[in-house]
Amino acid sequence: MQNPKRKPFKIEPFKHRVEMDPKYADRTWKLIEHAIHEIYSHNASGLSFEELYRNAYNMVLHKFGDKLYTGLVTTMTKHLKDIALLIEAAQGGLFLEELNRQWADHNKALQMIRDILMYMDRTYVSNFNKTPVNELGLNLWRDHIVKIPKIRDRLLDTLLDLVHRERTGEIINRGLMRNIIKMLMELGASVYQDDFEKPFLDVTADFYRIESQQFIECCDCGDYMKKAERRLNEEIERVSHYLDPKSEVKITNVVEREMIANHMTRLVHMENSGLVSMLVDDKYEDLGRMHSLFRRVTEGLATIRDVMTSHLRETGKQLVTDQERLKDAVDFVQHLLDMKDKYDKIISIAFSNDKTFQNALSSSFEYFINLNTRSPEFISLFVDDKLRKGLKGVSEEDVEVVLDKVMMLFRYLHEKDVFEKYYKQHLAKRLLSGKTVSDDAERSLIVKLKTECGYQFTSKLEGMFTDMKTSRDTMQGFNTLLAASSEHNDGPSLAVQVLTTGSWPTQPGAVCNLPAEILAVCEKFRAYYLNTHTGRRLTWQTNMGTADLKATFGKSRRHELNVSTYQMCILMLFNSADYLSYKEIEQATDIPTADLKRCLQSLACVKGKNVLRKEPMGKDIDEEDMFHFNDSFTSKFFKVKIGTVTAQKESEPEKQETRQKVEEDRKPQIEAAIVRIMKARRVLEHNNIVAEVTKQLQTRFLPNPAVIKKRIESLIEREFLERDKIDRKLYRYLA
Template sequence: MSNQKKRNFQIEAFKHRVVVDPKYAEKTWKILEHAIHEIYNHNASGLSFEELYRNAYNMVLHKFGEKLYSGLVSTMTLHLKEISKSIEAAQGGSFLEELNRKWNDHNKALQMIRDILMYMDRTYIPSTHKTPVHELGLNLWRDNIVRSNKIQTRLLNTLLELVHRERTGEVINRGLMRNIIKMLMDLGPSVYQEDFEKPFLEVSAEFYKVESQKFIECCDCGEYLKKAERRLNEEMERVTHYLDAKSEAKITNVVEKEMIANHMPRLVHMDNSGLVNMLLDDKYEDLGRMYNLFRRVPSGLLTIREVMTSHLRETGKQLVTDPERLKDPVEFVQRLLDEKDKYDNIISSAFNNDKTFQNALNSSFEYFINLNPRSPEFISLFVDDKLRKGLKGVSEEDVETILDKVMMLFRYLQEKDVFEKYYKQHLAKRLLSGKTVSDDAERSLIVKLKTECGYQFTSKLEGMFTDMKTSQDTMHEFYASHPELGDSRTLVVQVLTTGSWPTQPSVTCNLPAEMSALCEKFRSYYLGTHTGRRLSWQTNMGSADIKATFGKGQKHELNVSTYQMCVLMLFNNADRLSYQGNRAGNRDSCFRLEKVPAISGLCEGEECSSERTYE
């Protein structure tokens, strides 16, 4: 047995000839055809869908799929032609209602028919590359209803008329519109686009072309923009209610082109209400609306920027070149700051902090601020005014804000070294006179300048503060080493490093004997404790406090320059003085000074300044 070859056995079904009734296909189709008629006639409740499915299944199984499919097409077409007549007969407002009702009926019928013919849908149709039942039903509805000669144009005109009525303020049945538009979308993108969207956009363009022309003739710029914005919002709302979402970009483009792009130059330059007037009157709401509308069209923001820049440069040029405004440097700079604040607020509130507008603003300020060669000096004088007089009732944060604004103007300057020259002079006067509002504020500005321009720019300014601190220590040590002078610090000396402080021409000054003796004591002390140095008195940079008694015993304290102190001290010993000298042009001049009636007094204190140099 083991040597015998194994055999394979296969069991096959008994073969016999199946005899099919020659009238089977016709009989079965008649049953199915009747069922389709009943479905369209709303009599489907009495049908056995299980039996109908089995009949359709057997027809396909017995190779009668073609008969079943072609019969379906013929039967559905027959019913749709009858439905078309019913829709055509509908009058007025009932036209769309009838179309919508029949469309819903057709969809329900189509669902039941597809259930019955499911086996054909899954087997026969894919193998023969025919259109599936549901898609077939939509195509037949499209060809026999939507695109029939008597319905297609009427349907389009009805839909466009309803849109027009809604645009002119009437209330329409949006639910019905949504259903009809969705029907077109369900029939395929091409149906919606060709049969509705394309003519809808064309009609809309004409509508807004006419309306925009009417509005621009009777409205000012702000009113026109409000109407354009409202129309744009209406179209976007219309899309959400009953149009295809993909239509939003298309219809908004139409509104933007017809109402904004085609009228931009006229809008921005409109007399008494255009962009310049909005800027002048700080109309943030109108400016914001213009920005948001113009940004939607090509070159819209560029148009706004160009007009704003042109206006800003022209007004800025007038500001910095007007002789009347140049009489008060502090007011000059304050107006610049106010103008900058104004446009910063506009860009922030109305132009969405757009960097391109901020850049245009900076460019404009840089342009006109440098038209005036005295701008660096005026900015330094502005700082001097704020830090010398102080800001009453203003917090440190507010001082910082002002300094930040000053730095903003400083960045626009092309001649920053000119600013440095004037700033050094003004800072020196504040420090030497002790009239700076706050060392912290002074140092804060130095830090800002250092951050902006680097160490080299501020090294000498920082040296000035170092000298002031060193001088305080020196004076403390001086009086400590001369107890005979007591606690009344009649003399205060600042020892200044050559090169750090601004140099000014100094004339020979004969100090009063009281001061001269004190100065000599300080010189001896200083040179005795510091070798290799020399002192040069800069009386032109000093000041003095003089206590004086006027008539009727009135006592006053005068703050004067060192030169003024020298002259006033002479009147301690004389009531009248005269002076004759040689002035320019070699012409002799005589001066006569008289003592103020009943003025007498003695210099109680004097602040002198000197330069320190290295041998």
């Protein structure tokens, strides 16, 4: 049996309309309005917030949100106007306290009101693009409290006055200041900036403009900077206590401009206390403070750097051109090293190892060291002095430190090849006389020079050490042969260093007549050496040797004299003669005139070393002088070293000769560089050749453009290069 179909049913609306109480909205708003009054009157404890929330909810639900929102604005505005009157009425220091108290009460009231009207905030406000309750409360406070002229002007004046009083040493209520400033910040960035920050920065600029002028008139540079630093720190501290953190950059910029930037030129040039005075007196603390403050302003560090560079260059120029200083090469270089140490320490301690200051220091030293053409010679003499005499009471590490400092000066030299020329001469004398304090120190310096300038720069220097080692092996073989020989007797012994031509700074032709006893043993060595090494040739360099002589004075006083080979030749003449004239000595020895006079001067005119007597007495040697053996010579030492009287620095003719040799040595180096460049480029313009040759050779010397031009012309004559037929400044390489 089938079930009958059910008929669909329809729900009908109520036959009568639901009528809302027409006074519902007014009555409900009155309840909420009363609650707002109670909240502002501090009587909120008796209110039912749940009921108030429900009433506000229902008003929004029943489309009375606009009435609720408008009523809120009207009610809050009325209360804020009343509050404004209370704040205006506050007298003196109570003004800020009243403002702060009312602001705190307003925030509490706003929080309660927002809780009651939460549903309106979520729906009606967002749907109709109204201002949220909390923001509305802040805006109304801004418009009816902070922005009204009587309060706004008074508030600004009070805040600025408190800051001024704090700057002048008074203690203020920072907590109250923090709350008021925070209020301005919460009312919007524009309120804080327009109503406080901009006037605050203007007043600050005026304050520090006046104060800086007062300070600079009565303080020296060091004291002024201490005050400026203190003021800067105070402003930074002020920001941390009660200002917007974003204000820190702005306020520090004002202080930096008024106290530093506007006066920095006058500060660095202050007489007896400015930058130069600080540098001279090593005032690290003041220099560090100046660096710290000046780095904050545009061109601040450049100002310090320029004054330091100018002072350095002037001081250095005076040093390298001071004729008194130039009399002692070692003292001259020591002053350079002391100056370098001084400024290195200043840059390290006071200028935070600022790279730009280090570069300025290097460029200054490079400038004034090269003003003196004898700087390469003097630096080599300094090294010679230290490696001959040693550094008393110092370790090998300290020797390394000194060598590193010398290398720093070496890097500044434009004419490194001139240094090489002198260094080779001085090294040769040290090695041949056995006067070097440490082979390790000697080799260490050569390694440093090789690192700086390359293998070619030091290849001959290393060859000198190789020759010394080979010579020791050769002498060992020769002495063994002599010991085995039946002819060996108690005659003079010989120690020979065989030097490779080209590696050593020998002086061909500087020979003398050796005594017969010495000549005999020399011939034995020549025969031994040439028998061992065929195809070689020996030339005696008597100007570079030394000798130990046993001498008897009076009847029994014996001494061992350490003399040069030339001095030995002179002294041995007195074995067979009591008196000899200068002419007789010159004829017998054939020693060059200049060397002979220096040897005789050292043997007869140096107090405590005068193994000869000169007639007439005097410091200078004349061709009419007579000499005789000084039997009355005494010394408390058995071994007496007699040096040769000679100028530590080269004489002017010697200097010219060395310069000429250097210039001659440079010519093939310049030509080789030109050929290398042209071989790679094939075609090149004149100025570009000069630039590239200079770049290639600057590690050894700075070639003169005029010399480069002459070498180009020489290469054209020898058909390595040719000029372009159209452009005469263009050169072509001929393969």
